[in-house]
Amino acid sequence: MTVTTENAAPVSSRARADIDLAALRANVRALRRTAPGAELMAVVKSDAYGHGAVPCARAALDAGATWLGTATPEEALALRAAGLPGRIMCWLWTPGGPWKAAVEADIDVSVSGMWALEELLAAVREAGTPARVQLKADTGLGRGGCQPGDDWAALVDAALRAERAGLVRITGLWSHFACADEPGHPSIAAQLTRFRAMLAEAEGKGVTPEVRHIANSPATLTLPEAHFDLVRSGIAVYGISPSPEIGTPADFGLRPVMTLTASVALVKQVPGGHGVSYGHHYTTPGATTLGLVPVGYADGIPRHASGTGPVLVGGKWRTVAGRIAMDQFVVDLGGDEPPPGAEAVLFGPGDRGEPTAEDWAQAAGTIAYEIVTRIGTRVPRVHLGGRGGGGS
Incomplete structure (x- = not known):
């Protein structure tokens, strides 16, 4: 689902993918400077790598593609x-x-x-x-x-x-x-x-x-x-390096465009030795608190990142505890008790200390292309900085 911010319908509080069109335009301008003697094609296949084809295409053309x-x-x-x-x-x-x-x-x-x-x-x-x-x-x-x-x-x-x-x-x-x-x-x-x-x-x-x-x-x-x-x-164009071996986005003057967040659905205290999620591949080492994040592999969260995927909750990096299920996964909050509805940042540009799509790629043994492209249609895209906003 694609949602724009101007006069938009309410967005689900469960999860959302914010798409920074101002960052996308800046990325296009940076790429044009890198190849000043050539025209630039913005590739918007697969719904603009999961970012929303039509808004991203318009933003890219605005920036000179x-x-x-x-x-x-x-x-x-x-x-x-x-x-x-x-x-x-x-x-x-x-x-x-x-x-x-x-x-x-x-x-x-x-x-x-x-x-x-x-x-x-x-x-x-x-x-x-x-x-x-x-x-x-x-x-x-x-x-x-x-x-x-x-x-x-x-x-x-x-x-x-x-x-x-x-x-x-x-x-x-x-x-x-x-x-x-x-x-x-x-x-x-x-x-x-x-x-x-x-x-x-x-x-x-x-x-x-x-x-x-x-x-x-x-x-x-x-x-x-x-x-x-x-x-x-x-x-x-979407601010992701094609390969960590050739450089980070910042090395090329690029900024990641997508930020994926979800609302913590439940926080509860559990004793040590408590199994977590299918198969009990994670058992709490002691008394702790668990947070339920209501997204899963049906939303494009890679199951291969079970036990390794990073999430920022309450200003701290957490790691997926146990298996990622179809609709949800759990993080061990280590005794912290953020309120239900607290923001869980799965990935973004990294400005707030949050993980990036590359961090998730490393956790899942894949590439960042796949991380952003696979985010499913249950997660609304909220396009920020449209025409007339964000500096074009």
């Missing part, structure tokens, strides 16, 4: 339906996808193989309007994208024939890094070399793209030689 990026065509079409202007690109297509709707909505469509180009051209003929198409090269990630060699040559040739027939405009040539979050990894240089070669081949045949791009968030932050005409920033 010139492109929006989504994985699925449905995400791109939802942005258009909400009135988002300008260039929108989507790249995760399957046979039978909504090609015609994307063409009619002036979406930049990524094509990785002949089957996709053929389906796109059929939709163009039905729609009666040319498509904006970007050709994706597999330079070494081994996921989407067209293989170098004969496959790439055939795709480029077919796209050029369609362009000369007035059916498409080839607006971009692009690829994606496998290990840009691991500085010095040999695949980075290898992919750049292959990308330049595939660009040269396509351009030598007559392709004149508007944008050439390969840089994701880590490459935007650490690989200026990879910036080309456009950088695609996803997680960095």
Whole structure:
């Protein structure tokens, strides 16, 4: 659920995710300074990594992003339906996808193989309007994208024939890094070399793209030689470092955008030796107080962080005691007795000494991308610092 603060309906007191749009705009400006010679695409796939796609997309455009990026065509079409202007690109297509709707909505469509180009051209003929198409090269990630060699040559040739027939405009040539979050990894240089070669081949045949791009968030932050005409920033827009190995958000002038809080539902005294939550994987070492936090894995709190997840309650770090359940978990308050309704801060920017999404990622053995993206729909997003607020 997405909620804005201006004239908004009451927000549930159980839990909420505050989304700082002023911080998001500042992050976009910081990323633009990092790649001053390139345009910036704000990637808002998966509901803007859990932050709310439409408000975040608007804030990113306000701050100077010139492109929006989504994985699925449905995400791109939802942005258009909400009135988002300008260039929108989507790249995760399957046979039978909504090609015609994307063409009619002036979406930049990524094509990785002949089957996709053929389906796109059929939709163009039905729609009666040319498509904006970007050709994706597999330079070494081994996921989407067209293989170098004969496959790439055939795709480029077919796209050029369609362009000369007035059916498409080839607006971009692009690829994606496998290990840009691991500085010095040999695949980075290898992919750049292959990308330049595939660009040269396509351009030598007559392709004149508007944008050439390969840089994701880590490459935007650490690989200026990879910036080309456009950088695609996803997680960095939301103030999270792509990898703790390359630096903290503050190292790059970024600020985390999401703060996740819940209201303590119950505080009670228990004796030593008291089992806590399913399986009794935690037993109180002595008389203490327990606090019940009413969020669980149905809300996106990772069960893998059972016994390790950090929470700030009453100004002190606490740790999840025992298993995280579907709707709730427990913290050992060590004898403290905050009142029911006291705030439990699961993560935020860290300004108040609270944990961050990276702390939860470490506790769960995952990455911070997953922590923010998985926060579920039962947790309302409250967008703060909208247009006219927070300094844009």
